[in-house]
């Protein structure tokens with residue numbers, strides 16, 4: 001029997017700053033969130049107190065096939081038995097790069113690293129090496145990682161580290177054009193997420209005209225178009241999230257779902273940027289570990305073979321329809337935004353998040369793990385029965401919310 005969540009928190013408070021930091025700090029989510037977890041299987045997780053949840057966060061994105069997916073675990077075990085961190089990468093690096101170049105039409109080459117922030121930072125380095133320019137256009141409020149140039153909190157950073165960023169408004173092409181004009185010919189890159197997924201705000205799908213417009217703008221000013229597909233990558237479309245719009249980036253940053261929970265990130269790019277990419281000194285002690293590469297290869301192959309995107313969309317449609325019906329029947333006005341595979345629900349007139357937090361706490365009590373102010377993630381492991389089990393919990397949570405707040 002392991003320690004309880006409460007006692008682990010007490011011990012952590014003495015040896016970890018704040019007891020926990022960063023995006024998995026449960027203290028900032030809302031009431032009722034467990035901090036520590038024991039295990040996961042498929043679309044279920046068990047917290048340190050042994051409570052089971054239907055997992056609607058999927059490790060905050062990385063888990064796309066379900067926890068401990070057999071095909072991924074088999075590939076991991078085989079590579080683990082041979083070695084992980086050797087004096088050079090394994091053959092699997094070439095196999096994975098070939099698979100990604102075959103799968104992603106905008107990719108002629110791949111560079112690997114560990115985290116999404118590595119990939120977004122490296123993509124901007126390639127763009128700067130290619131153009132000899134400094135400025136980067138990014139959407140106001142967009143999350144591109146936690147390095148000093150992009151962390152949402154200024155603590156520990158200097159203004160200089162963000163001095164080359166110029167912001168525009170997502171889905172507002174005129175504001176992107178204005179940002180470009182302000183840079184007076186010094187734009188190295190336009191970095192953009194495939195849809196707007198800022199915390200605390202309703203999500204917003206990209207307007208295809210905006211996507212085509214930023215592509216044309218980047219071409220006109222000779223800047224690289226970088227898609228930050230770290231969050232959405234492989235959930236919307238295996239070929240890249242703007243491929244359905246016919247918009248191909250020069251560079252794409254990948255990470256979260258690339259290896260079903262194993263630590264790897266990648267930048268893919270076009271032939272035109274191969275030379276500049278080659279000039280970078282960009283590396284890390286663990287960037288060439290073979291185990292996560294084996295996991296990534298198995299993940300992409302499995303997603304392709306089972307049509308993982310369709311499975312996630314099916315689960316997402318079922319969840320969205322169920323939640324809409326429940327909210328209406330309990331008399332709540334809610335908004336469900338973003339792609340169904342990366343869903344989120346917010347309550348009408350809930351600026352203080354009082355309802356969102358009470359509802360998500362009630363969902364936890366009912367065995368459903370979701371989030372009051374950050375988008376959720378579905379996986380290919382969420383069957384109809386799992387979604388129905390989640391909906392059973394959310395329905396009971398709406399009933400509790402109604403008992404507390406009345407309808408509205």
Ligand SMILES: *Cc1c(COP(=O)(O)O)cnc(C)c1O
Nearest residue numbers: 115116117143144145228230231
């Ligand atoms: C999570 C995320 C990142 C950063 O990835 P890390 O692995 O946390 O460094 C960058 N961009 C987007 C869109 C993300 O969602």
